[in-house]
Amino acid sequence: xxxxxxxxxxxxxxxxxxxxxxxxxxxxxxxxxxxxxxxxxxxxxxxxxxxxxxxxxxxxxxxxxxxxxxxxxxxxxxxxxxxxxxxxxxxxxxxxxxxxxxxxxxxxxxxxxxxxxxxxxxxxxx
Numbered sequence: 746x747x748x749x750x751x752x753x754x755x756x757x758x759x760x761x762x763x764x765x766x767x768x769x770x771x772x773x774x775x776x777x778x779x780x781x782x783x784x785x786x787x788x789x790x791x792x793x794x795x796x797x798x799x800x801x802x803x804x805x806x807x808x809x810x811x812x813x814x815x816x817x818x819x820x821x822x823x824x825x826x827x828x829x830x831x832x833x834x835x836x837x838x839x840x841x842x843x844x845x846x847x848x849x850x851x852x853x854x855x856x857x858x859x860x861x862x863x864x865x866x867x868x869x870x871x
Contacts, residue, residue: 756773756774756775757771757772757773757774758772758773758774758810759771759772759812759813760772761813761814761815762783762815763815763819764815764817764818764819765819766783767782767783767784767819768780768781768782768783768798768815768819768837769781769783770813770815770822772810772812772813772824774809776802776803776807776808776809776810777800777801777802778799778800778801778802778810778813778822778824779797779799779800779801780797780798780799780800780801780822780837781795781797781798782798785798799837799839799840800840801822801824801835801840803826803833806826806829808824808826808827808828808829808833809826809827809828810824810825810826810827811825811826811827812824812825813825815837819837820836820837820838821834821835821836821837821843822834822835822836822837829847830847830848830849831845831846831847831848832845832846833845834846
């Protein structure tokens with residue numbers, strides 16, 4: 746790859762690899778998530794011009810993506826919007842939107858597993 750993400754140069758925000766290593770995605774500032782086949786990239790070599798197998802974007806809301814990742818099995822792509830507090834899930838193979846989970850700011854919270862297990866044990870002892 747030559748450092749560009751398509752015909753025009755777009756600011757690279759993140760690169761995420763599928764667990765199996767068969768694909769990776771690039772999140773760029775042009776609001777498009779590009780999904781590439783790893784084997785094709787290797788075959789083309791450093792001077793090749795790879796084409797993404799999928800280009801994912803929100804054409805209605807023009808969503809900026811904060812974070813993108815693959816599901817555990819690599820069959821789905823999850824993308825979190827930067828401003829709308831929503832998670833978008835799409836099929837990797839055809840790009841179909843499967844689900845949008847919407848929430849308010851701060852609704853999704855991280856819980857520490859040690860605190861959760863400690864609280865669970867304390868309840869059992871009561």
